[in-house]
Structure formats: C-alpha cells, structure tokens
Amino acid sequence: MVKTTRYASPLKLISAIIGSLFALAACLSPVNTLPTPTPWPTPTVSAQTTFTVQRGTLIDQIVLNGEVVPVTWTPLAFRVEGLLGTIHKLEGDDVKPGDLLAELEMPDLQEKLAQAQVALEQAQDDQATHDKQRKFDLQRAQLEQSKAELLLDQAKKAGDATAVKLQEIQVQLAQLAVQEVEANIDPTLSRNVTKNQLAVEALQRQVEDRQLRAPYTGTVIALGVGLAGIQSLPERPQPHTGIPAYTPLMVVAQNEPLEVIVAGDVSRVNELKLSQPVTLTHYLARDKPFASTVSDLPALNASSTKQADFKDKLHISVPANHPPMKIGDSVQVAVLLAVHANTLILPDGAVRRFAGRTFVVVQDGDKQRRVDVTAGLVVNGQVEVLDGLREGDVIVGP
Numbered sequence: 001m002v003k004t005t006r007y008a009s010p011l012k013l014i015s016a017i018i019g020s021l022f023a024l025a026a027c028l029s030p031v032n033t034l035p036t037p038t039p040w041p042t043p044t045v046s047a048q049t050t051f052t053v054q055r056g057t058l059i060d061q062i063v064l065n066g067e068v069v070p071v072t073w074t075p076l077a078f079r080v081e082g083l084l085g086t087i088h089k090l091e092g093d094d095v096k097p098g099d100l101l102a103e104l105e106m107p108d109l110q111e112k113l114a115q116a117q118v119a120l121e122q123a124q125d126d127q128a129t130h131d132k133q134r135k136f137d138l139q140r141a142q143l144e145q146s147k148a149e150l151l152l153d154q155a156k157k158a159g160d161a162t163a164v165k166l167q168e169i170q171v172q173l174a175q176l177a178v179q180e181v182e183a184n185i186d187p188t189l190s191r192n193v194t195k196n197q198l199a200v201e202a203l204q205r206q207v208e209d210r211q212l213r214a215p216y217t218g219t220v221i222a223l224g225v226g227l228a229g230i231q232s233l234p235e236r237p238q239p240h241t242g243i244p245a246y247t248p249l250m251v252v253a254q255n256e257p258l259e260v261i262v263a264g265d266v267s268r269v270n271e272l273k274l275s276q277p278v279t280l281t282h283y284l285a286r287d288k289p290f291a292s293t294v295s296d297l298p299a300l301n302a303s304s305t306k307q308a309d310f311k312d313k314l315h316i317s318v319p320a321n322h323p324p325m326k327i328g329d330s331v332q333v334a335v336l337l338a339v340h341a342n343t344l345i346l347p348d349g350a351v352r353r354f355a356g357r358t359f360v361v362v363q364d365g366d367k368q369r370r371v372d373v374t375a376g377l378v379v380n381g382q383v384e385v386l387d388g389l390r391e392g393d394v395i396v397g398p
Contacts, residue, residue, distance in 0.1 A: 049397035050363060051350040053389050058345060060338040060379045062268050066260040066280070066316065068329040070218075073253035075227055078104055079209040081245040084237055089250075091223055091232055095214035101250055104210040104243065113203040120196035127189045138181040145174035214252055221327050222251035229310075230327070253327060257320070260331050261313040264298030269314050272297070272335060278316055281332040285323045289334075292316050340377050344385040350395045351375060351383050360389070361396040368396055 082104035089101045152167035224233025225241070227248040243249060260280060262269065276294040296315035316333060318325075325331070351373065352359055359372045376384035389395075 051347055051395045051397060053344055053346055053385065053391055053393040053395065055342055055391055056345045056382075057339065057341045058343060058377050058379050058382060058384055059336070060340075060377055062271070062335040062337060064262045064266060064269070064314075064333040064335070066262045066331040066333045068258055068318070068325050068327055068331055069230060069261050069310070070221070070253035070255070070327055071257045071259050072216075072218075073221065073230055073251055074215055075248035076101065076212045076215075076250045076252060077246045077248045078212065078243055079245060080104070080206075082106070082210055082243060084239055084241045084243050086239070087223070087237075089214075089220045091220055093220045094218070095220060095252060096217050097214055099214040101212040101214060101220065101252070103212070105240070106207065106210050109203065109206055109210070113200065113207060116196065116199045116203050120193070120200050123189070123192040123196045127193050130186055130189050134181060134184055137184070138178065141174065141177040141181045145171065145178055148174040212250055216252070216254060218252050218254045219327070220250060221253045223249070225249060227251055255327075258318045258322070258325065258327070259295065260292070260316040260318060260333065261310050262316070262333055264312045264314055269298065271337065272314065276335060279334040279336075280316070280318070280322075281334070282323050282325050283330045283332070284325075288323050290319065290322060292319060338377060340384055343376070344389060344391060345382050346385055346389075346395060348378060348381050348383045350397055352398055362389075363394040363396050 085103045085105040087102045089095055089099065095101065148167065148170040152164065152171050155163040155167045222230050222232045223236060225237050225243060225247060227233065227250075230251050230253065237243070237249070272294050274294055274297060278292050278294060279289045280292050281289040293316070294314065295317040298314055299311040346360070350360060352361070357372065358375055359370050361368050362371050371388050373388035374386040376386040378384070
C-alpha cells in the first residue's frame, strides 16, 4: 500500500505566516496605560476679617530729630587771597576777643611792618628829645624872668632910677627869652612822626586783612575752606593752601544761648506754629526731658540747600536752665498735636475710600450693609470715627 502526503496550498501557507507575524508583533509591542486623572481641588471659602468698633484714646504726636546750634555765630574770612600760614585754633578751642585764630603767609609784609615800626619809634624819640630839651629851656628862661623881676623890685625899693631902668630892660630880655623858647618848635619832627605813624597803620591794615581774630568770647565750632554752615568740612586745610578772599575758613560761636534746629522739609513740620509747645530730650539725658517752644518757622522762600543762617530750618528755643549740652549734640523733639479721649476707634484698614466716599461694611447678623462714616484723627494706623457707627459694631475688612 502506498502512503501519499498531502501538501497545503501556497496561499494558505502565506496567510498562516502573516498571521503568526501579527501575533508576534502584538506580543512584543509595549502596553500603553491610561494616565491617572488629576482630582479637582476642593473649593475653600476664605474667612473675612472683622473688626469691632471700640472706644479709646488717640494721641497725635510728632517726633523729630534736632541738632543743638548756637544762636550767635560768626563765619570768619580773610579779606585778601593768599596762602594759608598757621592755624592757631582748632574746633573746640575756647577763644577770647582778639585772639589770633589763623593767618596767611606774609613774610615780606611783616618785615616791612617791623621796619616801619622802628622808623616810627626813632621819629618819636627825636620828637621826645626835642620836647624835653625845649621844656628845660623854657623852665630856665622862666627862672631868669623871675629873677629879673625880683631885682627890679629891689631897685624900685632902693629908689635908684638908673638901676630901675636897667632892671626893667633885664626883665624885658627875660620875657623875650621865654617867648623864644616857647616858639622853638621844629615842625619837621612832628611831620616825621605823623608820616611814619601812617605808614605803620597802613601796613597793620594789610596784616589784619591776612589774619583772623576772635570777635568775642566763645568757641571755634567749624574749620574748612568755604564753610556754608557750622559743620567742619571733611578735609582740614593744610599750610600753603590757596585761600580765596572773603571765603569763610572758621566759625566762632558764643556758647550761650543755644537753640535747636530741625530740617524744614521733614514730614509734618509745616503743621507746627510759632510758640508751639514742644518737649526736648537730650540723647545723654533721656530721663530728663524739658519743655520749650517753637521760636521760628522755615522761610517759605528758602532753598532746599543748607543755609548758612538756617532760614530753611525749624527753630526751637532752649531755656537757660537746660541740661548740659553742647553745639552739635542730637536732641529729640516731641510735639503733642492732639489728644482725643473716649472716642470711637477702628483700624484704618477697615475703612474704605472710593470716589470721594468714606464708608465701612457693617456685619448685621447674616447680612452686610455699607455705612458712610465721618473720619477724624488718623494716628498710627488707627482712625477716629466721628459719625456713622456705634461702639460694638462689627466691621468687615476689605
């Protein structure tokens, strides 16, 4: 018996192979998983801030920083330009009227002055010698005249007419001698003294133009070329430095009386008035505040730059019995402007302002309503409510 083998058709074989390939590809391809969905956030309701209207006291006080300055002070400048010579007094040095503070270099001028003074002394000596000799000559002539007059009296008593005539002539001669001595004045000596005196005075004026002297008893408080106030400049001028004419180099001040100045452009200074009471506290005596008053206001036309005469500052007087302090010290100035006691108060953040309207939102049970209010004093984040609310009202914050 013969066994026969049956073969699949080519078409069916190809289909089987393609199906196997698709199955294999499906097994090898990566598995794609769906992303986990993001959960929606749970909505939260923000709690509104509330405030309660309360009664209290509002104190409106301004605290400023001041500086102690002298009431009387003088900037000193050379009247001519030149090179700086010697500075004899520095900041903090006490001075008396006429004390030499500083001078320019002037060796030739000082030498000329010394020579002129010698010439003046010589002329004065010549004048003195002449005057002394003339005085002696006059005394001698006057004695001779007295003697002749006594002899004339004797001759008259003796009755000798000839002797009387002769003695009368002697008296006349003696009188003439006195007149001659009195007229013996040398005008050249006097003119020489005057000429030399004028020369010395002219040179002295030139020297004075190159010197700074204290105008009164006080203290040197500032030093520097071109001072505009009472503070020393950072760089102290050294010898041989060129100094322009009429440019302040030193400031001398009287130690009393004193005053306090405050910058005129700081906040709320324009609210102060003349004679306004203030409280001053020296930084070294914080436990000893003392009372004073506003003595002068900043000038309206003062520039913003530092003025030599402090026209752009607020001035506060310092009483004579003030605690120990000196020029340049720092002082705290406290000004009490208003005290409103037992008044309704709210935080300023609870008050709303829009389109010229001032109002709050009042919580009334489960309802809210807008209420117009009249605001008064506002201090340190607290506002005074003059009208529209009552104590205990609950206000909803913005």
